[in-house]
Amino acid sequence: MTRTPLLTFTPNGIYCPSGDFYIDPWRPVRRALITHGHADHARAGHEHYLCTDLAAPVMRHRLGPIDVETVAYGQVLTIGDAQVSFHPAGHVPGSAQIRVQVGGEIWVASGDYKIENDGLSTPFEPVECHHFITESTFGLPMFHWQPQSVIAAQINAWWASCAANDQTAFLGAYALGKAQRLLSMLNPDIGPILTHTAIENTNVILRGQGTTLPDTILADGSIDHKVYKGALVLAPPSALGSAWARKFGAQQTAFASGWMQMRGVRRRRAGDRGFVISDHADWNGLLSAIKDTGAENIYVTHGYTDIFARHLNDIGLNAQVVPTQFEGETLDTSEDA
């Protein structure tokens, strides 16, 4: 006897026949459940959106007027024959793992997640299930993150040394999530913190939701660059080295990303520094998260899927690779998404 699995992997994305909804679909659908607001998860064009109340404001900002219903972490909704709830994924503020239950069978689509409490996102909570869909962006044993406090000390020391040399410290980070996390790690005593418009827009939204972030100054055309020698400027990576950035004069640039773990990438990005920090789980984080679900069936997406799935099978789990729309191995697409 065969029956359709609770969640299926279709060309549109992850689909639940019992509830007739998709999770993070790639193409326009009628009903989309969204794990978080990053561009590769929350796409435009769906008829109805469902996400956490914390994720909605950013999604509205990014996607414009959308029909979005929100739900609190842990609140159970019934959609068709399925019971659906959202649980903290710890990836960025408002990010969720989506739990789907029909009868006694439980699936969890975890979206993107990290284990460490970053102080801004609701911390990751393991959710028991039978079937677990996991990302594997950093699913290789050379990825090990150090505690956030250690990286914070490195970044602040670098900033302080730039300031001492009258250089502006440019720190490249994705506008949603990573930028605010870095912001919360900075020591405002070192100097003023400036932000690029793309980042400041997200700051405004998060502050509006009650998140406490250090004070920032919008680095638009009106500021006097000379006043801000020794400042730290948070900017999307694409803005580093641009005409806008060059106006600040003497400067150093740094990138903050999990990929900075690899020397080849550090050197290729050609910044002055690379800080190893990610909003995705590292190798041990992925393995412990998977173990904590108690799931026997693991579906691997995003990243080093083949290798990671093979390893999961080696350690006695029933793992398979499921398609991602983008080929996951690329280091050039932003890891933060």
Added chain:
Amino acid sequence: MKQFATLFAQLDQSTKTNTKVAALADYFSTAAQEDRLWTVALFSGRRPKRSITTTKLSKWAAELAEIPDWLFDECYPIVGDLAETISLILPPPRRLSDHSLSFWIKYLKSLADVEETDCKTAILNAWGQLDTAQRFLFNKLITGGFRVGISQKLITRALAKSTGQSEAELAHRLMGKWDPTTTTWHDLIEAEDASADASRPYPFCLAHGLDGDAADLGPPADWQAEWKWDGIRGQLILRDGQYFVWSRGEELMTDRFPELSRAIDYLPSGTVLDGELLVWRDGHPQSFNALQKRVGRKTVPKKLLNDAPVILYAYDLLEWGGVDLRAHPLQYRRALLERACADLSDDAPVRLSPIIPFKSWKDLAEIRSDARNHQAEGLMLKRGDSPYRVGRKKGDWWKWKLDPLSIDAVMIYAQSGHGRRANLFTDYTFAVWNGNDLVPFTKAYSGLSDEEFRKITAWVKKNTQQRFGPVRQVTPHHVFEIAFEGIQASSRHKSGVALRFPRMARWRQDKSVQDANTLDDLNEMLAIYG
């Protein structure tokens, strides 16, 4: 090791030469002498003798990290460096120590004759007290290859800054056969008599490629023109009744060219010549293809010595009667060189590379176009009143090469690069048409910008037809202009030809696969230039 790791991070992270020089100079002023000596040694390609195989090292690391060997093998190509892969997968250190760089070098040396189990214990013990950055360097001490973009020139600049000695003097001191296990910082850098070692070569004077108009160089009378030979640049040293041959890459090649030993019979001790090592037959220099057989041969069988006899085609005289002539103008050195070579018999393994007389730049351009018929790659232009400089200084020496040969080819396989480009597909295999088939004929991995490599990488990922380990077969679609310096017949290649210095001259996005060249075109080039 912490101090060395800090230095390494500074060098590795900076793209600015001044920052690198400052970091090195600071290190040379503050680090222990033994560590300085080793740092110079490591950055100039000298490394401790390998006491442990990389296979064992990988195995122990995987064991300690509790990952299976296959998983380690998957990680290695992604990281692109074995020492780094190991440093990243190991569990965090138990306790940190701070022993010096030389301590760890001696530590490794002491493992040379130790039982495998003890050796393993010692390595695990070391890993257990080093952080990731230090472990990487520790592993590099074993595997070799400190590639941080630190040129010899940068080292000498930093040393000059730190010691107050001149760069030229320091460059000379760093040349030659010195060994960090037998010399000291004082003997190498500070001692009065730095030329005690008879084999010590002079740093080579290098030329820049001429991209502008030769006429901009000024009056032709100020310049000396020579053929740019297609051989191996070499320095022949005759001192104390011995001979030494150095390559431009600072490799001692004496044993590879035993025929040059007879130079001792023709020229006096205290002579140092700069020239081109070439195969000489029937009164003419032969193409690089003839020399190819001798390259990479550590010992030379008699037959090969007869078939491909090598001479030094001399074009500069750096030392005469034991006196360093480098500060004298080229005309002076040339006059002495011509006198020294005047009476050489035809058996001598040294010959005088001729000067090409010319009246105008236009004449010279015409002469240059005939270079391939002289087995030359083009011309060398040297300012008559110039001293023999250290390294590549702009202005006095120019190479005016012929345009390279080129062919349009189709990319059919792609493979990721190493190090800085480990995450890009940069190594491609190219094919030309043979009827309706595409026949692979060369690989190339340089010549494109990072931006272009990124574009092609994205394309390769979407257009992979098949994978063979790290190699991807891609849809034949993109055409590249492959430039190269020479072509020869090769039975090892399916196409029957092998190219010299192939690289991608241009990505021909304007051309379709059908526009690529054919095997017949290659064979025609082989007939003309092979």
